[in-house]
Ligand code: GTP
């Protein structure tokens with residue numbers, strides 16, 4: 407196909423947040439897999455997005471593989487950070503991993519899109535709550551910590567609610583990235 411500028415997009419977030427599902431939705435329909443399995447290590451895909459060719463690094467979010475993420479920070483032109491909006495108990499773990507990533511010297515001040523994924527689930531937190539530092543309406547035992555995105559002042563970021571199953575919201579987030587990469 408016609409390929410324009412090539413950009414490297416790193417896709418991270420905890421295991422089971424929906425990273426691989428979201429990437430499948432970005433592929434042309436005949437190439438989408440119906441079922442996704444947990445990613446082992448990572449996988450790389452090349453996708454066309456308007457005039458951009460995205461090289462997408464789909465990282466495993468499983469604890470034992472998270473140390474692989476930083477191997478790709480230096481090359482990353484953009485980051486997609488996927489959060490399971492319904493996984494309140496692990497929101498604090500997602501926040502830890504995010505802060506660790508943003509503080510890493512190899513990651514440049516590249517734009518980050520946060521997908522507040524699984525917005526279809528009844529217990530999904532709304533994106534404004536996920537962006538807050540703490541959701542005081544929740545008791546601490548329910549993991550009241552959210553991501554605290556307002557602390558990110560050194561790079562462009564955006565949080566977009568998404569549904570990896572229906573594809574809702576995904577184009578919005580990716581278009582926002584593409585605008586900053588074109
Ligand atoms: P790892 O590769 O293990 O890091 O996980 P992942 O982040 O790639 O998650 P994956 O795409 O494998 O999705 C995990 C599960 O969540 C699958 O059963 C998906 O079908 C499901 N899933 C993904 N997105 C959504 C969503 O928006 N809503 C709902 N209800 N389920 C979703």
Ligand code: MG
Pocket residue numbers: 425426427443444445464465466467
């Ligand atoms: Mg995966």
